[in-house]
Amino acid sequence: MSEDTKEKNNSLITRRKLLAGLAAGAAALALPVKNADAYVVEEYLRQHFKRLTPEELKGILKKTEEELSFKYGKQINVKATPPMDNVLYGYALDLSRCVGCRRCVYGCVNENNLSRNPQIQWIKVLEFEKENPKWQILEESNRYYEPEQVPEKGKFYVPVQCQQCKNPPCVKVCPVQATWQEPDGIVVVDYNWCIGCRFCMAACPYGARNFNWGKPYVPNEEINPNMHYLGNRPQYKGVVGKCTFCIQRSREGRYTACVEACPVGARKFGNLLDPKSEIRYILENLKVFRLKEELDTNPKFFYFFSMGMPVKS
Amino acid sequence: MPVDTINGIARTIFKGSKAYKTWVGVLSLFAALGIGLYYIQATQGLIATNMRDQVSWGWYIANFTFLVGVAAAAVVLVIPYYIYKYKPIGDIVLIGECMAVAAVSMCLMFILLDMGSPERFWHLIPGLGIFNFPQSILTWDVVVLNGYLALNLFLVVYALSKIYQGQEYKTKFIWPFIVLSIPAAISIHTVTAFLYLGLPARPFWNAAVLAPRFIASAFCSGPAFMLLIFQIVRKNTKLNIKDEALFKVGELITWAMAFNLFFLIAEIFKERYSATAHLAPMNYLFYGLHGHDHLVPWIWTAVIFNSIAFLILLMPSLRKNFTTLNIACVLIFIGVYIEKGIGLVFPGFAPDTLGEIYDYMPNSLELVISLAVWAIGLLIFTVFAKVTIAIKTGEIGHAGAASHEH
Numbered sequence: 277m278s279e280d281t282k283e284k285n286n287s288l289i290t291r292r293k294l295l296a297g298l299a300a301g302a303a304a305l306a307l308p309v310k311n312a313d314a315y316v317v318e319e320y321l322r323q324h325f326k327r328l329t330p331e332e333l334k335g336i337l338k339k340t341e342e343e344l345s346f347k348y349g350k351q352i353n354v355k356a357t358p359p360m361d362n363v364l365y366g367y368a369l370d371l372s373r374c375v376g377c378r379r380c381v382y383g384c385v386n387e388n389n390l391s392r393n394p395q396i397q398w399i400k401v402l403e404f405e406k407e408n409p410k411w412q413i414l415e416e417s418n419r420y421y422e423p424e425q426v427p428e429k430g431k432f433y434v435p436v437q438c439q440q441c442k443n444p445p446c447v448k449v450c451p452v453q454a455t456w457q458e459p460d461g462i463v464v465v466d467y468n469w470c471i472g473c474r475f476c477m478a479a480c481p482y483g484a485r486n487f488n489w490g491k492p493y494v495p496n497e498e499i500n501p502n503m504h505y506l507g508n509r510p511q512y513k514g515v516v517g518k519c520t521f522c523i524q525r526s527r528e529g530r531y532t533a534c535v536e537a538c539p540v541g542a543r544k545f546g547n548l549l550d551p552k553s554e555i556r557y558i559l560e561n562l563k564v565f566r567l568k569e570e571l572d573t574n575p576k577f578f579y580f581f582s583m584g585m586p587v588k589s
Numbered sequence: 590m591p592v593d594t595i596n597g598i599a600r601t602i603f604k605g606s607k608a609y610k611t612w613v614g615v616l617s618l619f620a621a622l623g624i625g626l627y628y629i630q631a632t633q634g635l636i637a638t639n640m641r642d643q644v645s646w647g648w649y650i651a652n653f654t655f656l657v658g659v660a661a662a663a664v665v666l667v668i669p670y671y672i673y674k675y676k677p678i679g680d681i682v683l684i685g686e687c688m689a690v691a692a693v694s695m696c697l698m699f700i701l702l703d704m705g706s707p708e709r710f711w712h713l714i715p716g717l718g719i720f721n722f723p724q725s726i727l728t729w730d731v732v733v734l735n736g737y738l739a740l741n742l743f744l745v746v747y748a749l750s751k752i753y754q755g756q757e758y759k760t761k762f763i764w765p766f767i768v769l770s771i772p773a774a775i776s777i778h779t780v781t782a783f784l785y786l787g788l789p790a791r792p793f794w795n796a797a798v799l800a801p802r803f804i805a806s807a808f809c810s811g812p813a814f815m816l817l818i819f820q821i822v823r824k825n826t827k828l829n830i831k832d833e834a835l836f837k838v839g840e841l842i843t844w845a846m847a848f849n850l851f852f853l854i855a856e857i858f859k860e861r862y863s864a865t866a867h868l869a870p871m872n873y874l875f876y877g878l879h880g881h882d883h884l885v886p887w888i889w890t891a892v893i894f895n896s897i898a899f900l901i902l903l904m905p906s907l908r909k910n911f912t913t914l915n916i917a918c919v920l921i922f923i924g925v926y927i928e929k930g931i932g933l934v935f936p937g938f939a940p941d942t943l944g945e946i947y948d949y950m951p952n953s954l955e956l957v958i959s960l961a962v963w964a965i966g967l968l969i970f971t972v973f974a975k976v977t978i979a980i981k982t983g984e985i986g987h988a989g990a991a992s993h994e995h
Binding site for chain 1: 633645704708713726727789869879941
């Protein structure tokens with residue numbers, strides 16, 4: 277395998293034609309191993325991310341970059357930045373500020389190269405009616421609200437994404453350990469290892485895992501070229517993807533795309549282990565709650581109300 | 590294997606009455622059709638089905654769940670025959686094991702169908718890939734299903750080879766394997782139930798009673814199917830199956846159905862009387878929720894079918910009359926099929942974890958592909974059973990006096 281990774285992959289077009297003709301990848305094994313096909317075979321036989329030696333990983337990253345650069349017609353960088361020491365990411369969302377504009381949703385889609393067709397979104401924003409006596413029942417909420425303007429009077433909004441649980445049910449159930457929790461608390465998926473059984477989707481209490489039911493599509497001009505192997509690189513058909521707290525950004529000390537996209541400052545993000553961080557200030561000084569606490573998933577995603585009065589619409 | 594043995598088996602498989610050939614032909618046609626459609630699914634992805642993120646398992650997993658129950662039901666024959674020495678069942682126990690083999694094969698096919706990236710199955714193989722055992726219940730399922738398949742294959746093949754040679758097959762050597770097949774049968778359905786009930790995210794499944802209910806319903810549906818098959822076998826072959834054996838199975842179904850209905854009532858009571866937010870999926874199933882009521886006629890059909898069948902079986906006079914017994918069997922088979930599929934898998938996802946209701950029903954692609962799996966399963970069963978009967982009746986081989994004692 278490491279010989280394959282060193283090999284210059286110079287005729288990707290052939291490979292593409294070849295792949296297009298494959299109904300199921302199992303046939304890839306029967307192919308003759310020339311330099312173009314070597315990639316197909318390597319990809320098919322690629323080991324779990326955690327089992328790759330540093331050299332293997334380097335070769336894979338380089339090859340992934342080449343392949344994606346060719347595909348999208350621009351220079352693409354794929355990193356595998358490791359977690360920082362003494363960092364545990366936490367998130368807080370201010371429900372009294374959120375106006376339900378969904379800029380976070382699309383900021384996330386653009387940043388993380390999520391498929392535009394079929395459309396995949398990692399953040400779901402639920403709209404609730406304040407007047408509804410059963411407002412706390414989830415099925416009374418609406419994900420598909422389309423008013424002229426937000427926020428609407430008498431409505432409030434609850435965005436939900438991966439809660440990066442300390443006790444993640446999805447990790448527990450995966451039969452091949454294709455999803456796991458990194459030391460900085462981020463739950464990631466190895467898109468090359470997932471077998472697409474969707475057990476994790478049945479196990480997740482927050483609807484935070486999305487399956488690539490079809491072949492993901494991102495237009496060339498919309499591709500975000502700064503990628504992380506475990507995060508926002510384009511996914512494959514038949515695998516599960518999820519929010520990674522923008523691992524490609526957060527591991528470089530930057531805010532996630534949804535934090536930056538939020539026009540009202542409802543989203544807070546930081547290091548739970550840093551006593552001077554904003555997230556710690558919120559946890560220590562404001563009343564916070566978490567979704568479905570009775571399940572003891574122990575999310576690192578907190579909700580809070582910074583103000584008694586809602587933002588004026 | 591000597592040449593004449595192979596010839597004998599081949600002759601048994603490829604030669605038969607007109608009805609047999611038509612049956613095999615029709616099944617092969619469905620199988621081919623399904624394989625063609627699977628090509629579409631494999632190239633487009635599972636988007637070709639009606640499953641979506643809100644309902645991420647559907648018709649395939651529903652069929653899988655039902656068939657695990659059918660496979661487990663072989664034990665209904667094994668226990669009375671081997672453990673309680675109830676002789677009349679001896680004529681049919683091997684056919685029950687053939688059915689288990691076919692049903693588990695179908696289960697494995699449905700799992701493979703449902704995988705998003707089936708070509709990566711090697712990731713599951715211990716040593717090559719990563720087998721997340723004992724953490725993931727799915728890995729337990731892989732172990733027990735394959736183990737049960739191997740065990741039943743072994744039991745059938747061993748017994749047949751002995752009978753073929755005209756020898757006694759209930760030897761000391763085979764006894765531990767027979768005993769092992771009993772907990773193995775219970776385990777495949779228990780583990781399958783644990784897959785569902787171990788998910789606190791899905792309150793509809795997150796109930797301890799799910800496991801016993803699975804077992805109870807399995808001991809209705811599988812044997813009901815077997816009863817119908819045995820009558821067909823009896824009519825068309827030289828195999829002698831006694832009425833009392835069939836009635837005994839009918840009696841066992843009665844008790845299994847009693848438990849099944851009792852567990853259902855317990856479950857409904859718990860949810861309805863508590864009336865928490867967790868009642869939503871059950872309401873969705875039985876009464877409809879916010880106008881989403883497309884499962885309602887199905888589940889009531891299942892409940893009514895199961896209840897009528899139970900009442901029929903409860904009366905010995907009707908249970909021992911083949912017309913009414915068969916009606917009960919058909920009702921049970923359909924009732925449990927609906928209950929395990931439409932009544933278990935779909936409402937588990939509706940409303941989904943964020944309260945959205947997506948009304949899932951399989952599309953024609955899923956239905957035809959599933960039908961093809963059934964066809965392949967029935968082919969496996971037909972071939973296996975035909976060879977078994979041929980050997981047992983002495984058409985091929987040397988089934989002497991020894992086999993007539995069973």
